[in-house]
Amino acid sequence: MKAQYPKKIIYHLMVGGLAVLLLYPVIWLLMSSFKVSEQIFITADSLIPNPFVFSNYVQGWEGFGDYGFGVFIKNTMIFVLLVLLGHLLSCSLIAFGFARLQFVGRRFWFAIMIMTLMLPYEVVMIPQYIIFAQLDWLNSLKPLVVPAYFGHPFFIFLLVQFIRTIPRELDEAAIIDGCNIFSVYTRIILPLIVPALATTAIFTFYWTWDNLLGPVLYLNSPSKYTVSMALNMFLSNETVSNWGAMFAMSIVSLIPVFVIFFIFQRYVVEGISTSGLKG
Known part of the structure; x- marks a missing residue:
């Protein structure tokens, strides 16, 4: 045991x-x-501020014109929640089907679906923009949310890899008890794939x-800007960039990310580690 102490x-x-x-970039x-x-x-090259000021947070939170930074956070939360709901509903249902x-x-369409992972977003960006422009969806969240x-x-x-780890006997037992396919999905599969979800x-x-590229493409009104777009507005090619306010609001925008990670990190590890196993 003593020999292991130096190694530890x-x-x-x-x-x-x-x-x-x-962590040094975040600390800086x-x-x-x-x-x-x-x-x-x-x-x-110095981490310690001299002088130590809080005005960057005040200026950053004031935002631009009539729109404070809280408006951009609210827009981003709405955007995130709508996309999150779309991914959970659609991806779990499609994965159950496959x-x-x-x-x-089935195998052909699954292969086609996997092949779409290899397509860079730049390949589909222009065709999608043309379609959404013809649908008159520009300057709204529809082009950003509906595809989800x-x-x-x-x-x-x-999710497909995770579902394959669940014994099919559970499905068969549920069907014998009177469940239809959709009930198997909602009552059997969904509760068991919570880590992957x-x-x-x-x-x-x-x-x-x-996400910055999507909102930049489709949103034109400042009242609809997201956090990533708002942070970009602190930089200017014509006047002096307000780096202090941008860094301050960057820290504010990182708070939800860190909170979500520390609360749900065990689900990330469990969901990824078991999705490649087949039982």
């Missing part, structure tokens, strides 16, 4: 050093949010909260 000490020192290295961002904007990059139902071309209700290939694949929800939250 070295291991924890290495892990702790790596954690500090990875936090400390810089308390610096005067003009001194942020002049004193970039994992449990027998229909003509038709599934996401990554989450469908994740939690993983889907967490990744959807992260990707949607940080």
Whole structure:
């Protein structure tokens, strides 16, 4: 046992050093949010603000014109919740169909669905924009939210692999007891894939909260801007960029991300680690 102590000490020192290295950008961002904007990059090698100011948070929260930063957070939360609901409903239902139902071309359509993961967003960006423009959906959340209700290939694949770990005998027993296919989905499968659904929800939250390209393409009114667009507005090519306010609001925008992760991190690990197993 004594021989293992040096190894444990070295291991924890290495892990702790790596954690500090990875967290340093976040720490630098936090400390810089308390610096005067003009001194942020002049004193970039120093973490300690001098002087220590809170005005960046006040200026950042005031937002732009008639719209405070709280408006952008509210818009982002609505955007995230709608997309989250769409992914949970559509992806779980489609994954159940691929994992449990027998229909003509099931493997073919599953392969096609997986192949869409290889398509860069830039390939479909222009065709989608043309379609949504013809539908008169521009400057609204529809182009950003409606596609979520038709599934996401990554989450469908994740849920399919998770559902395959559930014994089919449970489905058969439920059918014998009088359940139809939809009841099997709602009463048997959904309660058993909660870890995978939690993983889907967490990744959807992260990707949607940080999404900048989609809102930039489809949203034109400042009253509908998301957090990522609002942060970009602090930067200007014509006047002086307000780096301090942007860093301050970046810290504010990171709070929901950290809270969600620390609350549901065990579901992320469980959902990913068991989705590749087949029982």
